[in-house]
Amino acid sequence: MDITLTFDAAYASHAAVVMSTVAESNPGRSIRYWLIAADNVTTAARAILTEAAGPDASVKYLRVDASRVSLPRSSDPVMSYLSSAMYLRLLVPAALPADVRRVLYLDCDTMCTNTLAPLFDVDMGGTPLGAVMDPFNRRLLDMGGIPGLAGYPDLDPWALYFNSGVLLIDVLRWKEYEVTEKSLSYLARHARESRYPDQDALNYAVYGNWLRLPRQWNDLMAWRREPEFGGKLSDSAVVHPAGPIKPWQAGFPKGARRDLYWRHRRRHGGLVITTRR
Secondary structure, three states: OEEEEEEOHHHHHHHHHHHHHHHHHOOOOOEEEEEEEOOOOOHHHHHHHHHHHOOOEEEEEOOOOHHHHOOOOOOOHHHOOOOHHHHHHHHHHHHOOOOOOEEEEEOOOOEEOOOOHHHHHOOOOOOOEEEEEOOOOOEOOHHHOOOOHHHOOOOOOOOEOEEEEEEEEEHHHHHHOOHHHHHHHHHHHHHHHOOOHHHHHHHHHOOOOOEEOOHHHOEOOHHHHOHHHOOOHHHOOEEOOOOOOOOOOOOOOOOHHHHHHHHHHHHOOOOOOOOOO
């Protein structure tokens, strides 16, 4: 299983939690991590990330030209919690070695709660990526619409809109359809006004050409899996507490998701968020 995460120093500790939950939920699976880390992620942090990956995993860091994604941040103050490292995911496919045909991208605020193996057998039907429809922004027109929507007559405003926190990527198709180039071109026009910059860009770039995955692969409403509501986290494979309040923050509700995060965070407690000087 080939998996990728992208992050800066502020999210390195959370990336370690993601990798630790993947190891716990996929015992004995051979996993190759292809990471893109910003320059401020220290050598010590990288060592702990390797530890978090588990004994059955390898960890490689991809070299990319980060200047390609030196884009303005959204002017929306509600989105101020987003890191500019989110754009790095757009550079992953071009940086991968030739033998990687399919890679799974995971946001650093996700947690794995069941096996990921079935994703690597999904028939993607020639599409460049698979993703889960966003339950809060179901259509391109929701929440005011993706920036510039009115100026793109070929886009149906009622078309489904996906969340980019989990992406199943067909590397060859991604390159064939120039997903990176189309996304960056869109961002050059709309980054300042975007609500969810990389996500809006990807929805534009693969419009009409993506595979809808079941919500278990990116459960954005995983509060329903909390035991107090009669569920269990393993009913989904990836839980994703998207939004400004995260499990590592005081305002996040107590429960199984918060407990899962902190159990893995303490397991790799040597990871301190620092920057390279």
